[in-house]
Amino acid sequence: MRYLEPRSVPALIARFVIAIALIALSNMSFARLHGPHDYNDPLYHIKHAIFVGGPFALFALFIMMFQVRLQRRLSILSRKDSLTGLNNRRTFLECASRRREDRTDGALLLLDADHFKRINDSYGHQAGDICLQSIAETLRRNVRRDDVVGRIGGEEFAIFLCDTTLEQAQIIGERLTKPISFHPTDQSTEAHLSVTLSIGAAVNSPDLSLNTMLANADQALYRAKAEGRARMVVWSDQLLTH
Incomplete structure (x- = not known):
């Protein structure tokens, strides 16, 4: 043309x-x-x-x-994010905002790949890309049709779980902290590597803006990293005192 x-x-x-x-x-x-x-x-x-x-x-x-x-x-x-096919940050925020208007129960999960820089430094950026794609596929398999998933930057992902109690969100989060295996290159003969996720969670509340929920989940994620990674921490007022 x-x-x-x-x-x-x-x-x-x-x-x-x-x-x-x-x-x-x-x-x-x-x-x-x-x-x-x-x-x-x-x-x-x-x-x-x-x-x-x-x-x-x-x-x-x-x-x-x-x-x-x-x-x-x-x-x-x-x-869409070109590498993983997930929603990009802007689309995730738009879709999560719409889901929050329709539902009261829910939870926001902020997920970060542990020691991701080591993978890039040791095996190259191709291995890093494959790692991110493997994480994205794992997230897809563990959410429902109405949930919203996105890559919101670098090795950081987010999920908004619709109509979900805190107990249900914890079950999903614990499942996502298990090691995710991937090949460092496209060659299937290469040895497997694995990556874990640290997760910060915030329970949905009509009184909170989505940006506030993201900030709370980010603070919980920081605590999960500080406590040893590969775990999920739910935000609460107690985190403000530590």
């Missing part, structure tokens, strides 16, 4: 002239093939429209279809 785009006024005029020439050539070809005709005959006008206008109409529809598909793809790319 980039070859069809006129990048200057002369290019626009040239494409316009070519289009007019093609229309004129189509008219001349149709008149020669059709022979004598009656302008009052509706069939003549139908055949003329199909022969002359048909190819241009199909071309215009093709352009429209291409544009719609391109816009859809750009929309997806703007809302």
